[in-house]
Amino acid sequence: MERPIFHPVGTPIEQLDTPALVIDLDVMDRNIRTFQSYFADSSVKTRPVVTSHLCPQIARRQLESEGTNGGVAVTTLGEAEVFANSGFADILLANQVVTASKIKRLCALGSQARIGIAVDNPDNAKQLSEGAVASGVELRVLVEIEAGMGRCGVVPGPPVVALAQTIEGLPGLKFDGIMGSVPGPKSDDDLLSHESKTQANLQVVLDNKSAIEQDGLPVGVVSVGGTHCYVQALQMPGVTEVRAGRYPLMDHRLKAFLPELSPAAKILASVISHPVEGMAVLDAGHKSTAPDQGRPVLEGIEGAAATRFSAEHGIVELEGDVQGRLNPGEKAWLVPYELGATVNQYDYFRAAKNGKLEGFWPISARGKLA
């Protein structure tokens, strides 16, 4: 576990022990309202992907705001357990669960919450059916369609229709519809190329809806994700829900594509050494920033950049007028590049308002990877 100092509510944020993962609640609430308002007057609703923050308090704020369908989505069974135990009544595990032990755990949740599950092969559907029957629960099943991610999902076309029919015929399962995840913007994508790729990928999902319905089976749910596809998803009739996770807290990776939202979660770090002119060393290294998919970005000092992260240290290079800035004991702010990976390294968000501590919010589903 993290071993932070639990400062009293009201403590100025820059006095917190570091490294600390801090949320500006006003920015977060604004992001939630802004993003979810797009769905308020639409038949398409958003289903928050809580894997991005793993925090029930944040999920509650999302569901209390307009624009959602009242459910949440998770990526792992362990996360589903945490959110079911925290009172969430509608949980979609947007992933495959295939082993006997995990199918038992999944079915055990079925008596606590309405549980949806993604399926991409008929044998797995039969195992889930047996598990559901044995536990006396009903699982809602979405057929996952490969829509550009190159990982799980049925290849679009006749196999999708066949799998939907198989599921419909199995006891303990309810065929609820289909889901697809579409890739986020690549580093060389601009808004236009991202839009056309996203539309093509979403169309693949919608084509399969038509194919299943032509075969006589109604498709209640067409669930697509993630945050980066919402603009196109809202414009394409047939989509019923957008699974989106990163919009409340945002990260650097998504900033260019959602300029109306601002990063609400940042890492507060301290300078521990300023060994030579033009260089400062922070107490936040890769273990507290998770730069696997991209380096966090130093905020607030023109001419300063975080350029290297070793296990326990972050290196800031300072150019020109700011060469002498960031001396030992001073604070620096880092915006995570990839939110999910960063959140996964912490046990608490330090919730803040107007620069003062509001409380320590447990990241309750952290580390529940299995």
Place this chain on the structure above:
Amino acid sequence: MNEHYRPTPGTPMSDLDTPCLVIDMDDLDNNMDVIANTYQGNGAKLRGHSKNHKTPAIAHRQIRRGGTVGGVCAAKVSEAEVMVHGGIPSVFITSEIVEPMKIARLAALADQAEMLVACDQASNARDLSKAAQARGVEINVVIELETGLRRCGVREINAGVALAKEISSLPGLRFRGVMSHQTIPEMPDREDRAVEAARTIKGVIDLKEAIESEGMPIDIVSTGETWSYDVAAEIPGVTEIQGGSYLMMETHYGYMTEFRYAAKILTTIISTPRPGVAIGDAGVRAVSSLSGLPTVFNYPGVTVEALDSDHSVFRVDSGANLNVGDQILLIPAQQDAMVSRWDRFIGLRQDKVEVVWDIQARGCHN
């Protein structure tokens, strides 16, 4: 933390819920014994880095098996707390501790164990001295010299000597010695490593001699890491080696064949969407891709092609057989990035659970 997930001893690996972090106990013991044998009768000993395993039980196991100074290194104050509370009698924090709150925690620990800390600036030494005096404890201080990592550490011998004088004059502090840390590209040949170690560690030996020539005794020269664990110990004057990666191992050090891959991620195939492709349930959050993709352990014809947040994509050559529900073991490119994501090690011997260890200092960034 996955509180519910603590498999009972004897559980076969095939029954474990995945992804999970497993250690092969035979491999772990082998790696510990290499250390014990290497330093037996040697003047230099290991002060193993606890940032790599974050687990007092593992620190104790290496100390019991031998080859160590009887203490550990830690990277952070909070990590040091876990080690001290876990019964380790001597902890060396190898980073500079500069904030008042952290210095106070360090001073509190010095009441309970021998505490050493790295220092590279006089103002920091004065802050440490004040805190030690206020609490009536002694903090042991080691000067860090920069030798190629371009981060903390004094840059010049003269600056190091001046800092040693300052530390020696301050009440509450005990000046103990010098440290350096260095890294090298892959270097399989032992002779090459010996030359490289001698070259990079020369600085800290020079600093030691310069300080001693001013009449200040030194009893610690702490340097070296996994790549130099054997060759650094042969350099006259070196007293402690700071290795950590050797325990769990990573492909980065794959050329050091005396150490075995002990820590791995166990993952399950959850989908085989197309011929030649299989999807596993471990992604970046489980393994880390920081220094590159993980490597499939002992499963010919299967390779990792990509890693998403929670999925791995495997390429399956024709001839290899991999089905939904099958398990795969992954070895990391960098083990401490991987370990820092987990709450628990599941220790396996001959593929059955022998022990479950809480990674008590996981998340100790402060």
